[in-house]
Amino acid sequence: xxxxxxxxxxxxxxxxxxxxxIVDRGEMAPFLTDWRNRRTGDALSVVLPSSTEExxxxxxxxxxxxxxxxxxxxxxxxxYGAVPETDKxxxxxxxxxLQRMNRIRExxxxxxLMTVDAGVVLANIHTAAAEIGRQFPLxxxxxxxxxxxxxxxxxxxxxxxxxxxxxxxxxxxxEIVLADGTVLRDLAALAKDNTGYLLRHLFIGAEGTxxxxxxxxxxxxxxxxxxxxxxxxxxxxxxAVDLLAAFQDRAGPYIEAFELVSASQxxxxxxxxxxxxxxxxxGIPAWSLMIELSSVDSSTDLNGILEALLESGLxxxxxxxxxVANSEQQAQDIWHVRxxxxxxxxxxxxxxxxDVAVRTSDVPAFIAAADEAAAAKYPHAxxxxxxxxxxxxxxxxxxxxxxxxxxxxDKEAYALEVEAAIHDVGARxxxxxxxxxxxxxxxxxxxxxxxxxxxxxxxxxxxxxFDPDNRMNPGVxxxxxxxxxxxxx
Amino acid sequence: xxxxxxxxxxxxxxxxxxxxxIVDRGEMAPFLTDWRNRRTGDALSVVLPSSTEExxxxxxxxxxxxxxxxxxxxxxxxxYGAVPETDKxxxxxxxxxLQRMNRIRExxxxxxLMTVDAGVVLANIHTAAAEIGRQFPLxxxxxxxxxxxxxxxxxxxxxxxxxxxxxxxxxxxxEIVLADGTVLRDLAALAKDNTGYLLRHLFIGAEGTxxxxxxxxxxxxxxxxxxxxxxxxxxxxxxAVDLLAAFQDRAGPYIEAFELVSASQxxxxxxxxxxxxxxxxxGIPAWSLMIELSSVDSSTDLNGILEALLESGLxxxxxxxxxVANSEQQAQDIWHVRxxxxxxxxxxxxxxxxDVAVRTSDVPAFIAAADEAAAAKYPHAxxxxxxxxxxxxxxxxxxxxxxxxxxxxDKEAYALEVEAAIHDVGARxxxxxxxxxxxxxxxxxxxxxxxxxxxxxxxxxxxxxFDPDNRMNPGVxxxxxxxxxxxxx
Numbered sequence: 001x002x003x004x005x006x007x008x009x010x011x012x013x014x015x016x017x018x019x020x021x022i023v024d025r026g027e028m029a030p031f032l033t034d035w036r037n038r039r040t041g042d043a044l045s046v047v048l049p050s051s052t053e054e055x056x057x058x059x060x061x062x063x064x065x066x067x068x069x070x071x072x073x074x075x076x077x078x079x080y081g082a083v084p085e086t087d088k089x090x091x092x093x094x095x096x097x098l099q100r101m102n103r104i105r106e107x108x109x110x111x112x113l114m115t116v117d118a119g120v121v122l123a124n125i126h127t128a129a130a131e132i133g134r135q136f137p138l139x140x141x142x143x144x145x146x147x148x149x150x151x152x153x154x155x156x157x158x159x160x161x162x163x164x165x166x167x168x169x170x171x172x173x174x175e176i177v178l179a180d181g182t183v184l185r186d187l188a189a190l191a192k193d194n195t196g197y198l199l200r201h202l203f204i205g206a207e208g209t210x211x212x213x214x215x216x217x218x219x220x221x222x223x224x225x226x227x228x229x230x231x232x233x234x235x236x237x238x239x240a241v242d243l244l245a246a247f248q249d250r251a252g253p254y255i256e257a258f259e260l261v262s263a264s265q266x267x268x269x270x271x272x273x274x275x276x277x278x279x280x281x282x283g284i285p286a287w288s289l290m291i292e293l294s295s296v297d298s299s300t301d302l303n304g305i306l307e308a309l310l311e312s313g314l315x316x317x318x319x320x321x322x323x324v325a326n327s328e329q330q331a332q333d334i335w336h337v338r339x340x341x342x343x344x345x346x347x348x349x350x351x352x353x354x355d356v357a358v359r360t361s362d363v364p365a366f367i368a369a370a371d372e373a374a375a376a377k378y379p380h381a382x383x384x385x386x387x388x389x390x391x392x393x394x395x396x397x398x399x400x401x402x403x404x405x406x407x408x409x410d411k412e413a414y415a416l417e418v419e420a421a422i423h424d425v426g427a428r429x430x431x432x433x434x435x436x437x438x439x440x441x442x443x444x445x446x447x448x449x450x451x452x453x454x455x456x457x458x459x460x461x462x463x464x465x466f467d468p469d470n471r472m473n474p475g476v477x478x479x480x481x482x483x484x485x486x487x488x489x
Numbered sequence: 490x491x492x493x494x495x496x497x498x499x500x501x502x503x504x505x506x507x508x509x510x511i512v513d514r515g516e517m518a519p520f521l522t523d524w525r526n527r528r529t530g531d532a533l534s535v536v537l538p539s540s541t542e543e544x545x546x547x548x549x550x551x552x553x554x555x556x557x558x559x560x561x562x563x564x565x566x567x568x569y570g571a572v573p574e575t576d577k578x579x580x581x582x583x584x585x586x587l588q589r590m591n592r593i594r595e596x597x598x599x600x601x602l603m604t605v606d607a608g609v610v611l612a613n614i615h616t617a618a619a620e621i622g623r624q625f626p627l628x629x630x631x632x633x634x635x636x637x638x639x640x641x642x643x644x645x646x647x648x649x650x651x652x653x654x655x656x657x658x659x660x661x662x663x664e665i666v667l668a669d670g671t672v673l674r675d676l677a678a679l680a681k682d683n684t685g686y687l688l689r690h691l692f693i694g695a696e697g698t699x700x701x702x703x704x705x706x707x708x709x710x711x712x713x714x715x716x717x718x719x720x721x722x723x724x725x726x727x728x729a730v731d732l733l734a735a736f737q738d739r740a741g742p743y744i745e746a747f748e749l750v751s752a753s754q755x756x757x758x759x760x761x762x763x764x765x766x767x768x769x770x771x772g773i774p775a776w777s778l779m780i781e782l783s784s785v786d787s788s789t790d791l792n793g794i795l796e797a798l799l800e801s802g803l804x805x806x807x808x809x810x811x812x813v814a815n816s817e818q819q820a821q822d823i824w825h826v827r828x829x830x831x832x833x834x835x836x837x838x839x840x841x842x843x844d845v846a847v848r849t850s851d852v853p854a855f856i857a858a859a860d861e862a863a864a865a866k867y868p869h870a871x872x873x874x875x876x877x878x879x880x881x882x883x884x885x886x887x888x889x890x891x892x893x894x895x896x897x898x899d900k901e902a903y904a905l906e907v908e909a910a911i912h913d914v915g916a917r918x919x920x921x922x923x924x925x926x927x928x929x930x931x932x933x934x935x936x937x938x939x940x941x942x943x944x945x946x947x948x949x950x951x952x953x954x955f956d957p958d959n960r961m962n963p964g965v966x967x968x969x970x971x972x973x974x975x976x977x978x
Binding site for chain 2: 108109110111112113133134154155157161162166168169182183184185186188189190191192193194195196197198199200201202204205206210221222241242244245248249250251252253254295296297299300301304305357358359360361390391392393430431432433434435436437438439443447451452454455456458459461462463465477478
């Protein structure tokens with residue numbers, strides 16, 4: 001147990017006050033372990049500053065003391081990026097939580113912007129936007145606890161990406177405290193500014209390794225009250241891609257969801273979940289495409305657009321059957337099937353889920369190649385495809401029985417081996433092994449193995465520029481220079 | 490005249506061949522002077538590589554010889570960013586033109602991407618996109634000569650920004666040759682990729698100071714055949730901003746243009762230009778707002794949306810009068826007035842045009858403050874406002890008579906003084922002095938004077954990281970470390 005009376009703790013207390021300091025092990029526990037309880041670290045203390053100035057003072061102090069700093073948001077990540085694990089002997093480090101910085105600073109209707117503290121929980125941003133009839137279109141399951149600073153630091157994905165882009169595209173400006181405590185303010189959020197290098201994008205998705213995001217200006221969007229939904233049975237993944245191209249010609253700006261799912265996945269949903277309605281006479285399609293369109297104005301005939309595009313797909317054979325929802329209930333029934341995937345998989349067995357993205361045009365070839373690799377190496381697993389086709393993001397899943405999984409001597413090593421095999425397939429298509437989940441501590445070796453070496457080297461140099469002492473979330477994202485494992489490709 | 494038989498020239502000839510080398514002073518001339526013939530530099534030679542590999546070899550050679558490299562695109566810039574001026578004694582440097590790299594490498598309909606060489610002229614990209622029923626929505630006057638590499642390096646603006654964002658938002662991937670000749674390939678153009686720092690945005694808008702863009706993956710968009718147009722007389726700039734907010738609620742995704750123009754500007758159009766039709770009984774409005782909406786689908790009732798929004802503006806007094814085009818001819822008449830602005834100004838006198846951007850919500854206060862500053866310091870000028878209100882980009886113009894201008898002993902110094910006065914006003918609103926034109930060699934002192942010092946320092950460090958010998962377009966964008974002038978603010 002660390003000594004709570006060390007000068008460092010006292011200095012931290014002077015900066016953030018009693019309310020902003022946690023040194024009790026029990027109270028610190030939620031900050032030391034990821035939310036699924038898979039990995040636990042340690043730290044000297046948790047500090048919870050209440051202002052950017054306090055963050056800056058903490059960072060200056062940490063710099064002077066050579067202490068690592070581990071930024072902590074809502075702790076909803078999947079890659080252990082928020083687990084504090086020092087790599088410096090005798091320097092356990094400080095967890096920096098932003099939860100007390102939870103003010104919505106400003107809403108600017110004409111500029112379509114909301115400026116917030118980094119600790120604001122996503123759901124509160126949604127509420128504030130809705131109050132002026134706008135939306136902040138970042139949608140994911142953890143909205144009730146994920147904080148905007150963490151969402152920006154991980155460039156979170158979610159269901160809005162196909163229409164609005166990832167979190168990166170929703171950020172108009174950032175306030176950042178650098179490793180030495182300097183504050184970089186970039187909250188003017190101008191639509192146009194051509195005065196030099198745009199630094200903001202380095203910090204978005206940097207997973208806290210370059211600086212602490214303390215505030216953000218966010219782009220708002222209008223609400224989309226007009227909606228249309230369809231469940232389409234397509235002949236093949238290629239037919240789905242062809243249909244996507246046709247939609248992009250005629251309805252590109254309206255695409256809200258374009259999800260491709262294999263029968264193997266929806267079979268499990270039928271097997272394990274309730275209130276599942278399959279509207280096709282032939283049962284579950286071999287390949288399902290679930291489509292949602294949305295628009296800001298009610299005059300746009302989204303059902304008409306959907307029907308016309310599906311009609312031409314039926315004529316050319318790419319579409320085998322299709323159902324367009326003609327009621328809110330039918331729409332809910334369709335998406336209930338899609339949203340039951342996780343529950344079904346948990347009940348069935350242990351799924352090793354991949355987060356590969358390739359170009360949408362390469363999705364069919366990637367699926368075929370992954371099927372081949374999986375069949376050759378893991379014939380005892382069966383495979384499922386849950387694909388955000390509009391983004392080229394394929395959650396390719398190998399499903400193992402509970403019995404088989406229980407028999408494994410080293411489950412984690414086995415999972416990593418399976419993942420590497422599918423990541424290799426993605427790499428053949430210039431794809432990524434982490435489309436939306438990030439790298440964290442979990443995938444640093446995969447990044448070093450699969451990343452373009454020129455890019456990896458530049459990232460190490462950028463890291464060294466902004467964080468020369470490697471104190472910002474050390475161990476996350478990049479392996480320290482000199483310890484990079486040999487590359488396979 | 491340089492000795493064309495120096496070893497360096499011979500080595501360059503070996504790399505790019507006779508067709509790729511210009512050493513004749515006459516042939517070099519267009520590469521040494523900006524297109525308006527205001528500033529002329531010099532160089533050892535012009536090299537025109539035909540492949541990324543040749544560019545890499547040239548860059549390696551330049552690094553070995555310590556020679557500056559001046560990238561050259563279509564030479565359509567306004568800030569002398571493409572004029573070669575060495576700052577290294579005895580090292581005149583090499584102009585690197587990409588015009589022979591003019592292939593469209595690939596069009597991917599499903600992924601909605603076009604991959605091109607950096608030397609492709611913008612108009613050819615437009616044509617290639619139109620051939621598959623798509624558009625590349627970067628629209629500006631110089632499309633017949635501007636090359637995509639230069640447009641990306643300057644993050645060009647244009648008329649599509651309000652709907653599609655600046656060039657930055659249209660770039661999905663880049664191929665870059667770094668200062669030492671290393672090639673960074675980032676053309677996978679994935680919609681999602683969360684594997685570390687996104688480096689691309691450093692090079693976009695860097696004006697050739699960090700590396701040479703040799704290829705790009707570009708986002709395509711669907712064509713927008715459905716259009717509506719209006720010319721609105723608004724009570725004030727604030728009324729225009731209020732109307733913009735209302736449009737963002739109901740029609741945000743459809744806004745294609747939202748232009749605010751003062752009567753002082755359109756008075757000159759009437760005075761100097763032909764075929765000008767003013768559809769208002771009261772003559773030219775004190776403040777004109779010209780609006781265009783567009784959508785991908787014909788079912789969207791754009792005229793109905795326009796009329797409903799204008800109706801509520803008429804009711805609350807923000808709108809004094811409005812005309813919605815009910816024919817293609819009426820639409821053309823409206824935009825002909827807007828597009829006659831440059832011609833009118835040229836005939837009237839000498840206009841000092843500013844490229845300020847502030848938040849849209851700050852535009853009214855900026856205009857009022859600029860009017861005040863102009864009246865106090867330059868009462869002999871009259872002022873005009875031409876504002877891309879949707880972007881917050883105000884081309885605030887001080888118009889001087891030809892007689893007055895002719896009487897000035899140092900015209901350039903006077904123009905810079907006028908500009909600084911208006912830039913200062915923009916800075917009070919956290920605005921930028923260069924919304925879309927860039928910095929080049931013209932505004933380096935303004936950047937050093939007005940840029941946030943933390944950001945400026947980081948930019949210098951980023952420059953030093955990618956270009957440690959300061960050989961990439963030296964003198965453009967950043968003043969060399971150590972020569973920064975004292976800051977006024």
